[in-house]
Amino acid sequence: MHNLEKVIGEWRKSAATNVNAETLDELETHLRETTEQLVGSGMNLPDAFRRALADLGNMPKIESEFRKLDEPLWLPVKLAIGVTALLALILAIFVIARLDSSRSGLLLAAHIFTVTLGYTLTLLIGGLGICFVSQRCLEDFSTSRLHSIARVSLVLGSIALFLTTLGVLMGMVWTKIEWGRYWAWDSKEIGGLSVVVWLACYLVAHRFFKNSERGVLGISMLGNIVVSLAWFGPQVNGLHQYGMPLLTIVTLVNLAFFAIGFVPAGRLRIRSDG
16 A cells, blocks of 8 residues: 555556546546645545545446536536527528628618527527526436536627627617618617626626536526517517516516525425425
8 A cells, every 4th residue: 555556556447347547547536636635635646546436426327427517418407509590591581682782781680680689599598597597496416417408508699798788789880881870779779788787697607607507507497588578578569468478477486496596495495305
């Protein structure tokens, strides 16, 4: 045990049947660092190695944890990616079909494409949040899956922010060409700006609360409310008598899921042991 290289070599041989070489290298680095820290604190080498090995865990457990990293994408994530790709294709076909050759026509088409896709991506992020809360009421998520879902929402949020911001800017240029002004503070312009601000705040939340995936996925549903008001709020009077009730229902449903998302999971599940 006094020969660290020897015992690590023996450990690698016994562990090689459970995990691949790349994973072993990562585990060995962690094992060496922990052993050195314990020796530095005054522990003798044999005891330090045994303690570091115990902290690392047994190999079946390690194998199980690393297998989780390779688990397939969550179904709602697959659906979100598929819907995004399909919508982008449909929007592109629709915009091209209605395109005219004028400079303002190109700007308007690009504005419609980017804003619609940005708004939809924001709704899909909120949809992932609803799916997350719904499944959490039934079963726990593995740590790796939580990280994966949070990363997807971060990527989608970044794309949505870029597209929506670009769309708002192009809309400003279009209105300048057509109407002689960049900004008039009408309801659609305020709605677009609100979505941009919301997405920026959501990405900031990812940055400062990156170790709380449940938190960032929980607040994602607030984006559904912002987009619904921005997209359909200006047209609420044209949606007949159902417009305002529908927006109210959307708001209340998302607020309900938002609240449920911050309830401890154990209180959401029906105990089967009576």
